[in-house]
Amino acid sequence: xxxxxxxxxxxxxxxxxxxxxxxxxxxxxxxxxxxxxxxxxxxxxxxxxxxxxxxxxxxxxxxxxxxxxxxxxxxxxxxxxxxxxxxxxxxxxxxxxxxxxxxxxxxxxxxxxxxxxxxxxxxxxxxxxxxxxxxxxxxxxxxxxxxxxxxxxxxxxxxxxxxxxxxxxxxxxxxxxxxxxxxxxxxxxxxxxxxxxxxxxxxxxxxxxxxxxxxxxxxxxxxxxxxxxxxxxxxxxxxxxxxxxxxxxxxxxxxxxxxxxxxxxxxxxxxxxxxxxxxxxxxxxxxxxxxxxxxxxxxxxxxxxxxxxxxxxxxxxxxxxxxxxxxxxxxxxxxxxxxxxxxxxxxxxxxxxxxxxxxxxxxxxxxxxxxxxxxxxxxxxxxxxxxxxxxxxxxxxxxxxxxxxxxxxxxxxxxxxxxxxxxxxxxxxxxxxxxxxxxxxxxxxxxxxxxxxxxxxxxxxxxxxxxxxxxxxxxxxxxxxxxxxxxxxxxxxxxxxxxxxxxxxxxxxxxxxxxxxxxxxxxxxxxxxxxxxxxxxxxxxxxxxxxxxxxxxxxxxxxxxxxxxxxxxxxxxxxxxxxxxxxxxxxxxxxxxxxxxxxxxxxxxxxxxxxxxxxxxxxxxxxxxxxxxxxxxxxxxxxxxxxxxxxxxxxxxxxxxxxxxxxxxxxxxxxxxxxxxxxxxxxxxxxxxxxxxxxxxxxxxxxxxxxxxxxxxxxxxxxxxxxxxxxxxxxxxxxxxxxxxxxxxxxxxxxxxxxxxxxxxxxxxxxxxxxxxxxxxxxxxxxxxxxxxxxxxxxxxxxxxxxxxxxxxxxxxxxxxxxxxxxxxxxxxxxxxxxxxxxxxxxxxxxxxxxxxxxxxxxxxxxxxxxxxxxx
Ligand code: ANZ
Ligand code: ZN
Numbered sequence: 091x092x093x094x095x096x097x098x099x100x101x102x103x104x105x106x107x108x109x110x111x112x113x114x115x116x117x118x119x120x121x122x123x124x125x126x127x128x129x130x131x132x133x134x135x136x137x138x139x140x141x142x143x144x145x146x147x148x149x150x151x152x153x154x155x156x157x158x159x160x161x162x163x164x165x166x167x168x169x170x171x172x173x174x175x176x177x178x179x180x181x182x183x184x185x186x187x188x189x190x191x192x193x194x195x196x197x198x199x200x201x202x203x204x205x206x207x208x209x210x211x212x213x214x215x216x217x218x219x220x221x222x223x224x225x226x227x228x229x230x231x232x233x234x235x236x237x238x239x240x241x242x243x244x245x246x247x248x249x250x251x252x253x254x255x256x257x258x259x260x261x262x263x264x265x266x267x268x269x270x271x272x273x274x275x276x277x278x279x280x281x282x283x284x285x286x287x288x289x290x291x292x293x294x295x296x297x298x299x300x301x302x303x304x305x306x307x308x309x310x311x312x313x314x315x316x317x318x319x320x321x322x323x324x325x326x327x328x329x330x331x332x333x334x335x336x337x338x339x340x341x342x343x344x345x346x347x348x349x350x351x352x353x354x355x356x357x358x359x360x361x362x363x364x365x366x367x368x369x370x371x372x373x374x375x376x377x378x379x380x381x382x383x384x385x386x387x388x389x390x391x392x393x394x395x396x397x398x399x400x401x402x403x404x405x406x407x408x409x410x411x412x413x414x415x416x417x418x419x420x421x422x423x424x425x426x427x428x429x430x431x432x433x434x435x436x437x438x439x440x441x442x443x444x445x446x447x448x449x450x451x452x453x454x455x456x457x458x459x460x461x462x463x464x465x466x467x468x469x470x471x472x473x474x475x476x477x478x479x480x481x482x483x484x485x486x487x488x489x490x491x492x493x494x495x496x497x498x499x500x501x502x503x504x505x506x507x508x509x510x511x512x513x514x515x516x517x518x519x520x521x522x523x524x525x526x527x528x529x530x531x532x533x534x535x536x537x538x539x540x541x542x543x544x545x546x547x548x549x550x551x552x553x554x555x556x557x558x559x560x561x562x563x564x565x566x567x568x569x570x571x572x573x574x575x576x577x578x579x580x581x582x583x584x585x586x587x588x589x590x591x592x593x594x595x596x597x598x599x600x601x602x603x604x605x606x607x608x609x610x611x612x613x614x615x616x617x618x619x620x621x622x623x624x625x626x627x628x629x630x631x632x633x634x635x636x637x638x639x640x641x642x643x644x645x646x647x648x649x650x651x652x653x654x655x656x657x658x659x660x661x662x663x664x665x666x667x668x669x670x671x672x673x674x675x676x677x678x679x680x681x682x683x684x685x686x687x688x689x690x691x692x693x694x695x696x697x698x699x700x701x702x703x704x705x706x707x708x709x710x711x712x713x714x715x716x717x718x719x720x721x722x723x724x725x726x727x728x729x730x731x732x733x734x735x736x737x738x739x740x741x742x743x744x745x746x747x748x749x750x751x752x753x754x755x756x757x758x759x760x761x762x763x764x765x766x767x768x769x770x771x772x773x774x775x776x777x778x779x780x781x782x783x784x785x786x787x788x789x790x791x792x793x794x795x796x797x798x799x800x801x802x803x804x805x806x807x808x809x810x811x812x813x814x815x816x817x818x819x820x821x822x823x824x825x826x827x828x829x830x831x832x833x834x835x836x837x838x839x840x841x842x843x844x845x846x847x848x849x850x851x852x853x854x855x856x857x858x859x860x861x862x863x864x865x866x867x868x869x870x871x872x873x874x875x876x877x878x879x880x881x882x883x884x885x886x887x888x889x890x891x892x893x894x895x896x897x898x899x900x901x902x903x904x905x906x907x908x909x910x911x912x913x914x915x916x917x918x919x920x921x922x923x924x925x926x927x928x929x930x931x932x933x934x935x936x937x938x939x940x941x942x943x944x945x946x947x948x949x950x951x952x953x954x955x956x957x958x959x960x961x962x
Contacts, residue, residue: 096773098737102870106207114886115154115209117165119610119621126162127625128153129605131633131641132169135195135217136176139202141673141719141745141757142634144729147208148742148867149670149751149821150632154209155866156816159890165625167608168203168210170196172219173532174597175253175269181531182563188531189559192219202730206738207869209886214611218600223607224533225554226616227599231536232547233655234284241283242545245524246359248384249277254567255528256281265382265389276381282535282593283522286647290315290518292661293646302666304752307638314639316519321345321498322428324506325354325404328413332401335362337507338416341427341517345501346493347434348408349482350455352445355397355419357429363418366400373398373418380420395443396420407501407511408483419444427517435472442472455481456490523644525596530561530569532594540581540588549582555590568592601641602648605631605663617657626658627665630819635669642667668819671754673745675725677714678702685724686711688759689731716756727757739868740766746821746867769871772832772864776875779839779857783879786850796931797838798849799902800918804834805856806897812863813890821867828863835860840936862891907932907958914941917958925952932958 109115130150133143154166170192177188184191196217203210216223234240247256252270262274286293294315297308320343327335338354356363358380367373376398383393397419406412414432421440422431435445436454445452454468458477479485479493488496501512526535534555536548548555558576561569570576571592581588603616609625610618633641642664649663678686691702691711702711719726732741744765749755808831815824835856838849858879865872865885876885905928907915915937919928929950932938942962951959 094777096770096871096874098739098769098870099734101874102205102207102733102738105870105873106204108873108884109207109209109886110212112884113213114884115158115164115166116211116213117163119618119624121163123161123163125165125625126157127165127605127609127628128157128630129165129167129608129628129632131631131637132171132601132604133199134171134174134176135192135199137195137198139199139729141727141729143203144206144732144741145673145745145751145755146632146634146670147203147206148745149668149819150630151206151208151210151742151869152746152816152821152824152866153630153632153819155869155886156813156890158209158886159862159865159888161889164209165214165608166208166210167214167216167611168208168212169214169216169604169608170199170218171597171601171604172196172217173224173594173600175255175529175531178529178531178563178569179269187559187561189219192217192531205730205733206742209869214608216604216607216611218533218597218604219531221554221556223604224600226607227533227595227603228536228548228553228555229550230603230616230652230655230657231595232550233657234651235537235547237651237655239285239651239654241285241522242280243283243522244278245281245283246276246385247279247281247524249275251275252566256524256526262384262389264392265384273382274384276384279526281524281526283524284647284651286523286644287518287520289647289650290317290520292650293520293643296646296662300662300664300667303664304667304669307635307642307667307669310638311643314520314643316517318343318517318519320427320515320517321494321501322513322515323348323407323432323501324509324511325407325414325432326506327416328403328405330402332366333362335365338362338404338430339428340430340432341515342432343517344434344437344494345497345512346479346482346485346488346490347437347455348432348497349485350434350436350453351406351414351432352435352451352453353433353441353448354404354414354416355422355431355433355444356400356416357422357424358418358420359424360418360422360429363400366402366418373400376418376420383420385423390421390423393420395440395447397444397448399448408497415450417444417448425521426519436468437472437474439472439474442468442470446470453481455479523596523598523647525599526593527596528568528571528592529594530557530563532597533600534570535591535593535595537591538579538581538588539591540584540586542586543581543583543588545591546581546583552582570594598640598644599648602644603652605645606649606652606658615657617652619656619658622657623659626660627663630666630668631664632668632670634672638669668751670751671749672718673757674716674754675719675727675757677717677723677725679712679714680704681709681712685722687724688727718754719757732762736762736766737769737870739871740769743768743825743868747825748822751819751821768829768832769868771836772860772868772871772875775832775836775839775860776857776878779835779853780878782839782850783854783857786847786854795846795848795852796919796923796927797917798846798852799920801834801838801849801852801856802894803897803900803902804831805852805859806893808863809859809891810893810898813893816866824863825867828860828867831856831860831863859891861885862888903955905956905958907938907960909938909941909960910962911959914938921955923954925954928952928954928958932960 130146154164158164172192177192180191181188248262250257250267250270252272323340325338358377397417400416402416403413433441435442435452452468456477457463457480458475479488485493502510504511536555539545577590577592579590605628606617606622609622645663650661652658678691680686690705692705694701702713744762808827811827812824861872861875872885901921902918903921904916904918906913947960947962949961
């Protein structure tokens with residue numbers, strides 16, 4: 091082996107085959123060892139894997155391989171989130187079937203993932219688009235219907251007039267469809283919903299127990315659920331010929347600001363708005379505008395705050411004789427609170443923007459702590475800091491919380507229209523989960539509509555409701571609905587003519603339970619509860635922060651729904667969560683301002699500034715900012731090319747080496763080359779030491795050889811820290827430890843074969859440990875080295891090395907060695923080693939005898955534990 095370069099292209103496929111044949115990573119449900127479940131978010135089969143996948147799966151793989159070595163029964167599966175819109179779009183563009191496109195992508199991506207050498211149990215592979223999977227989802231849908239967790243209701247949906255489909259709020263960007271770019275319209279449709287809002291409180295409480303989740307994700311979930319304690323407050327409407335309504339109810343979380351109120355605003359869909367719109371063209375047009383705008387949170391935040399005055403006024407509830415105008419405003423939603431608000435411009439940004447536009451009063455009523463009442467004023471930013479209530483009559487001087495309580499009691503004791511004027515109410519921003527999609531490529535919702543019997547579930551014996559293959563995408567909209575025969579069925583109850591539901595399920599449903607299916611992927615029930623309960627919750631879930639809200643919340647809900655229907659026995663699916671950062675790369679532009687791919691740029695680093703030119707034309711290229719890898723900016727690096735050039739181990743190692751894994755990771759050519767050099771360095775180290783190691787009679791546990799002992803300490807400390815760093819998911823620090831260990835071993839590699847047995851043993855131990863520590867990260871290289879070292883079996887099957895705790899105690903010192911006043915080296919010795927012993931050791935060191943070149947030193951001065959001075 092020595093002298094030859096390590097060839098990953100040859101070794102990597104070889105080891106992948108060996109692992110495959112030996113079924114090394116297949117895990118058994120009957121294994122009595124302690125289970126450990128590590129899972130990376132499964133990919134959407136878009137076509138090819140990208141560097142984000144490589145990073146995600148490299149991390150998960152380190153965890154999987156590490157806990158295997160630690161003796162756990164590790165479950166590390168892989169599957170495909172295979173339903174969804176892109177397959178239909180591709181089918182339309184390429185005139186293929188979405189299934190053909192999807193399955194071909196899966197085949198490609200599976201090969202790509204396999205080339206990374208991941209320790210995955212491929213026998214458990216699932217694809218959500220296969221009837222073997224979605225049949226169980228349909229069966230659980232029926233269970234959920236029967237358990238009262240599902241409802242069907244009319245609801246406003248975002249309608250994409252080009253894609254002819256309902257869009258989730260998140261799919262509406264700036265009021266336009268995320269794919270088509272067409273302005274989104276509002277439509278009323280009867281939709282299927284999971285009643286997730288019933289579980290809002292539980293889902294909120296559950297967050298407290300998720301101590302192994304990033305705090306930022308818990309905060310995002312909390313905000314999404316959006317619990318607010320507020321007050322329903324009645325305002326008396328001043329008599330008018332426009333309506334006979336006598337009172338208006340608003341919902342507020344800030345009743346303490348009531349003295350700062352300057353208007354009321356209704357939603358465009360409020361019943362009173364509808365009533366007032368009859369015969370009011372201005373209002374009618376405004377309502378239409380609101381509908382065009384949509385109700386996506388993001389759109390609402392960005393949109394100009396606008397409104398129309400209704401002509402109505404209400405009595406101010408605490409200021410005698412004062413009145414407030416009533417508007418219809420575009421930022422008030424019908425399905426939150428009561429669909430009506432009171433505006434306090436001084437302390438709410440939306441209200442402030444609105445008040446400035448319509449010239450309404452801005453009365454500050456909360457004085458920020460430390461501010462001066464005489465000079466405090468609100469400009470363009472609403473005051474949201476804590477402070478003391480002022481300008482507020484009987485509330486003056488109270489804190490915000492105390493004022494909320496006082497005003498609550500005040501309104502509770504009064505009545506309007508024969509009811510208490512104020513009622514405390516808890517509200518959640520979380521809305522029910524609409525799961526109906528008017529799309530072909532999804533799991534069919536298993537119900538049948540019969541004019542006589544109503545809406546009834548498909549009998550379980552008739553599951554799965556399989557998607558028909560013979561569909562056409564020539565017409566826009568739902569191909570299922572257009573299918574000539576599929577939807578026409580007989581009613582399972584009365585036998586009469588009936589119609590199948592043509593809505594399919596939101597793909598978030600598919601991904602809300604796949605982690606449970608992995609525990610028994612071939613079972614003929616959705617789960618085998620005992621088996622699922624043994625493996626779940628997932629010990630470590632790893633994925634992108636972009637899924638921090640919806641996917642995780644839906645999975646948490648669905649797990650509870652599965653518990654309620656007897657499929658699992660737990661509430662929380664993911665015990666540990668890790669959200670990795672993105673993979674970024676420099677961007678490049680041509681003179682014409684077009685993005686240029688990194689492989690087309692030739693760099694010149696000779697000058698002060700790094701410059702680039704086009705590889706073919708030589709035209710100058712501008713080096714731009716570092717951005718998330720994306721096809722649109724062409725700053726992507728193809729994992730296949732990297733694996734072909736450098737090998738999978740190098741890609742994995744580089745991905746793990748830089749920046750903490752939760753941060754963004756910048757892919758650079760220099761970085762991947764450095765990783766590749768390190769791979770060769772390990773290989774060379776083995777080549778240089780293998781002959782010496784073969785003379786070693788084994789690892790000597792007790793060592794009276796100071797150098798040997800010092801090396802053993804470095805080795806054991808590395809084993810200890812790398813283990814701790816992997817457990818803490820600090821992969822970059824684990825890598826740094828391994829670099830240091832390698833350096834120490836390279837330094838020690840020079841020792842002559844004649845060195846004491848203890849030192850040889852330490853070297854042997856060090857090299858063996860290095861290979862074991864590398865194994866989770868560079869598994870192919872590690873297997874190759876393991877064989878070279880003469881070890882039997884696979885390093886993948888070797889237990890994680892034990893640490894000798896006595897070697898972790900720091901009882902050594904490193905002394906600099908000076909020769910004629912110049913520092914020429916150092917020696918690590920036991921603390922307090924007598925001068926005579928240090929002298930003997932120093933004079934035996936290769937590097938020192940080389941410098942002395944046969945001359946005897948004139949004088950040696952040793953300050954114990956401090957320094958060695960040699961005069962020649
Ligand atoms: C008066 C007020 C004064 C408000 C103030 C805020 C600040 P959270 O906390 O997110 O639940 N609101 C109530 N119903 C609404 C609806 N259907 N559409 C839009 N906005 C609505 O938000 C509650 C606050 O949002 C409520 O408290 C109300 O404005 C507004 F200085 O009432 B507030
Ligand atoms: Zn019927």
